[in-house]
Amino acid sequence: METIPIQVPDGTTIPVRLFPGREEAPVVVIFPGLGVPGGFYDPVAQALVDRGFNAAVGELRGQGDSRPRPGPDSGYGYQELASVDFPATFEVVRERFPASTPYLLGHSMGGQLGVMYAARARGKLGGLILVASGSPYHRGHGPVRGAGLLLGSAAMSVTANVAGFWPGDRLDVGGFGRQSRVLVSDWSRFARTGAIEPAGADIDYEERIARLALPVLSISVEDDDLAPKPAIANLVRKLPKADLTTWHQPEPLGHNGWIRKPDTTVDRIEQWLHDRS
Secondary structure (H helix, E strand, C coil): EEEEECCCCCCCEEEEEEECCCCCCCCEEEECCCCCCHHHHHHHHHHHCCCCCCEEECCCCCCCCCCCCCCCCCCHHHHHHHHHHHHHHHHHHHHHCCCCCCEEEEECCHHHHHHHHHHHHEEEEEEEECCCCCCCHHHHHHHHHHHHHHHHHHHHHHHHHHHHHCCCCCCCCCCCEEHHHHHHHHHHHHHHHHHCCCCCCCHHHHHHHHHCCCCCEEEEEECCCCCCHHHHHHHCCCCCCCCCEEEEEEECCCCHHHHHHCHHHHHHHHHHHHHHH
16 A cells, blocks of 8 residues: 555645555545544455455545644645545545546545545546435435424524634534534535535536436445435436446444444445446
């Protein structure tokens, strides 16, 4: 494994972790969920390499080994991650694996951002793999949890805007960690409206996503309270033209447990990738 640092325009450094496997095999580029360090996904990357693929692990700005941590000067959200950070990560991946078809594996928010990037990249991806990745729209989370999500997301947005950032290192709500106020506001808007409408958007993401016609594997996980099946359905419903495959991981691994016990999930991903070749 080797690590390549990227510096984005606001001065933040984002590492890309590269796991070479078999030359010319597809490369699966993994993007984390909110509050989850990129290094946590090393077992998934290694499992893919063990099956003959190449792999890379990105980092969400301000998380994991990315520096500096979010603060009052952090003005990035979904738009910057999808339009700046993801393309920069894929540039590194394409330089390292020039003969490999890239596939994007997004976990949780990483999947939401991955769908946005795919709408921008148009034709540059072999496909999308969405694991435990759904819409945070409150109507997909049941009446009780949905009501809490509606009120809680609004409260988080207000708190982040007052403080200048989301102080997740002091308010451990949802395990999100310290985050940019814009990112939290974008997520909160998504949770309230069900629409991907980030601050500063330069394209109509909903319209572009609806036109995507690429292979998509969407995986739900048993005992996942953060991305239940209706929430996952709400996200993939935005992709009516995609060649969609769905699979439910029956092991009760929850939202993050599949990362540490990746074998059966990666088995299904391997099968899907081979079906694409």
